[in-house]
Every structure is written in structure tokens, then in C-alpha cells.
Amino acid sequence: DQQVKQNSPSLSVQEGRISILNCDYTNSMFDYFLWYKKYPAEGPTFLISISSIKDKNEDGRFTVFLNKSAKHLSLHIVPSQPGDSAVYFCAARGGSEKLVFGKGTKLTVNP
Amino acid sequence: DAGVIQSPRHEVTEMGQEVTLRCKPISGHNSLFWYRQTMMRGLELLIYFNNNVPIDDSGMPEDRFSAKMPNASFSTLKIQPSEPRDSAVYFCASSIQGWNQPQHFGDGTRLSIL
Numbered sequence: 001d002q003q004v005k006q007n008s009p010s011l012s013v014q015e016g017r018i019s020i021l022n023c024d025y026t027n028s029m030f031d032y033f034l035w036y037k038k039y040p041a042e043g044p045t046f047l048i049s050i051s052s053i054k055d056k057n058e059d060g061r062f063t064v065f066l067n068k069s070a071k072h073l074s075l076h077i078v079p080s081q082p083g084d085s086a087v088y089f090c091a092a093r094g095g096s097e098k099l100v101f102g103k104g105t106k107l108t109v110n111p
Numbered sequence: 112d113a114g115v116i117q118s119p120r121h122e123v124t125e126m127g128q129e130v131t132l133r134c135k136p137i138s139g140h141n142s143l144f145w146y147r148q149t150m151m152r153g154l155e156l157l158i159y160f161n162n163n164v165p166i167d168d169s170g171m172p173e174d175r176f177s178a179k180m181p182n183a184s185f186s187t188l189k190i191q192p193s194e195p196r197d198s199a200v201y202f203c204a205s206s207i208q209g210w211n212q213p214q215h216f217g218d219g220t221r222l223s224i225l
Contacts, residue, residue, distance in 0.1 A: 034213065043115070043202050043216030044154070089154065093210055098167060103153035 003027045004092050006102035014110055019077040021105050023090030026071065030092040030100075035064060035075050038087045038104070047088075048075070080109045113137070115217035117203050123223045129191040132220045135184055136205030144214060145178055145188050146202040154202070160186065161209060193224045 005024045013019045023033075031052040036044035050057040050064045050073070057064050063076045077084055090102040116135040124130055136143050145157040158168040163180045171178070175194070180186040190197055200221050204214040 036216075041218065043204070043218050045216070046213035049213065096210055098156050098159065099210060099214070101154040 004102040010106040012108045016079045019080045021075040029094035034091045036089040117217035127192045132188040134186045134203030140205035144204040148200045
């Protein structure tokens with residue numbers, strides 16, 4: 001059973017527009033959420049995180065929103081740039097338990 | 112600063128052979144993780160070491176898989192004997208301490224078992 005789901009395998013947006021990547025989770029014990037970015041032939045790179053005590057965290061062009069009641073989080077990238085084209089992984093954990101990753105969403109930003 | 116270093120980057124071998132993947136974590140990081148990525152299952156944790164001690168190996172698929180961390184700067188993941196279904200990308204990651212700090216990943220080893 002998938003505890004962290006990224007239902008969109010891919011997303012395509014125009015440069016300068018907003019990219020919204022979504023993630024749903026099922027485990028109510030999850031209290032910390034992360035997004036990783038992965039380029040081809042490289043390992044995932046940590047991007048941004050959010051604790052369950054917050055509903056928003058912002059870092060430059062990247063903002064993560066958390067809706068605990070809906071068990072949903074999203075990553076907003078504004079404005080999107082061609083260099084943002086990558087696979088984005090959502091991950092979650094509860095307490096000191098292991099990270100559980102989604103299967104990823106491939107973002108393509110078209111010039 | 113050097114990141115997590117994995118070797119080899121690519122490995123192609125025949126079924127039944129022993130495979131050894133290597134990882135050098137970031138200096139000063141106390142926790143090391145081995146992951147496997149496949150199309151079907153995504154990124155899944157195989158084993159987690161803290162201060163060179165295996166803490167959680169529940170993700171290790173079966174006895175053919177073993178992992179060691181003889182010191183703070185080196186870990187191996189061994190598959191013996193290898194099978195075609197072991198074909199995947201294997202990532203090593205390290206963090207300063209446990210799950211509470213973001214993990215830094217190596218570039219992975221792409222393993223193909225023929």
C-alpha cells in the first residue's frame with residue numbers, strides 16, 4: 001500500500017507560469033514532509049520541507065502548502081524556469097520513523 | 112565540499128554473480144541509508160545505519176542482500192547471488208543525524224543483472 005501518492009506522473013508548464021505539484025498521504029502519524037528534486041543520472045536533492053505544525057513554508061520561488069485535514073500537500077514553483085525541469089519526489093515521516101517517498105512527478109518547463 | 116560518493120556508477124553482470132556497491136558518506140554525517148529505485152516500487156529504503164550500527168534493515172528484500180558499515184566513511188551493499196529482478200538504481204544517502212535532518216544522496220549505481 002502506498003502511503004505517499006503522487007498521482008500525476010508528469011506535468012508540463014510554460015516558462016514563467018506557476019507549477020503546482022501535488023502529493024497525498026494516508027498515514028495520519030506523518031508529521032514532517034519534504035520535497036526532493038532529481039535530475040537524470042543524479043541523486044535526489046533536498047528542496048524544501050514543512051512540519052505539521054505549519055501550513056506553509058516558503059523558500060524563494062518554492063512554497064510548500066500543507067492541508068492536514070485533507071492529508072494533502074503541494075509544491076508551488078513561481079515563476080517556473082526551464083532549469084526546474086526534473087522529477088520531484090514528495091516524502092513524509094512520522095516521529096523518528098523512516099522516510100516514505102512518493103513515486104515522483106516529472107516536471108517539464110517549456111521555454 | 113564532497114558529497115556522497117558511490118561506486119561504481121554502472122554495473123552490468125550476469126545472474127548468479129556477486130555484486131558489491133560502495134558508498135562514502137559525507138564527512139561528519141552519522142547516518143547512512145541505502146535505497147533502491149525501481150519503476151514499480153519507486154524509492155524504497157533498504158537499510159539505515161546510525162553511528163555505523165544497522166538500525167533498520169526491514170527493507171532488505173531477502174538473505175541475498177547484506178550491508179556493512181565497517182567505519183564512519185565507508186559502507187557496502189552486497190548481493191549474492193544476483194538475480195535479474197535486482198536490476199535497479201541503488202542510492203546511498205547520508206545525514207548529520209538520523210531522520211531529523213535532510214538526507215544527501217549520491218548519484219546512484221545503475222545495476223543491470225542479465
